[in-house]
Amino acid sequence: MRSMTLKSLAASAIIAMSATAAFADNPMVGGAAMYPDKNIIENAVNSNDHTTLVAAVKAAGLVDTLEGPGPFTVFAPTDEAFAALPDGTVETLLKPENKDQLVKILTCHVVAADAMSSAIEKMIADDGGEHDVPTVGGCVLKASEMDGTITLTDETGGVAHVTIADVEQSNGVIHVIDKVLLPAS
Structure with a gap:
């Protein structure tokens, strides 16, 4: 009986190590493992750093999308990024009557492509240091790189830094950013 228990424990440990190794290349986000075989929403709901983003996506009706x-590339602002907006902004945006404005802001964080950081860096280099990134929300972000960090400048001049890059998803990639990107209007 004891040898069976040790064999079971050893087998469980090997399975756990194999599962961990399979996802080792994907960074942890908000204290949670991000699994490349799960979609953007399935992973985002587990991140402790993206509760505001998840609430906003739900309020905007963008979960199904x-x-x-x-494929999608999502530049995912953290809860701290949302908290840095002027007082009351998030609460106002989450109201049903402001859904159109919320959708516009959120879709300005989404690109209809699977763009890993190496691809973004190449586009920046190919374009002489700055690359226009059209979003599904109609915004154009300016991507650049400084000291190995990709930055995104929104249409209002706000600058977000990619703090965690290349979080693979089954339907694209997430890059965690430290600022909410805003459209010109």
């Missing part, structure tokens, strides 16, 4: 086949 971001669970779809994609």
Whole structure:
């Protein structure tokens, strides 16, 4: 009986290590493992750093879209990024009557492509240091790189830094950013 228990424990440990190794290349986000075989929503709901983003996506009615086949690149602002907006902004945006404005802001964080950081860096280099990134929301972000960090400048001049890059998803990739990107209007 004891040898059976040790064999079971050893087998469980090997399975756990194999599962961990399979996802080792994907960074942890918000204290949670991000699994490349799960979609953007399935992973985002587990991140402790993206509760505001998840609430906003739900309020905007974008869950089904971001669970779809994609591919999508999502520049995902953290809760701290949302908290840095002027007082009351998030609460106002989450109201049903402001859904159109919320959708516009959120879709200005989404690109209809699977763009890993190496591809973004190449586009920046090919374009002489700055690359226009059209979003599904109609915004154009300016991507650049400084000291190995990709930055995104929104249409209002706000600058977000990619703090965690290349979080693979089954339907695209997430890059965690430290600022909410805003459209010109």
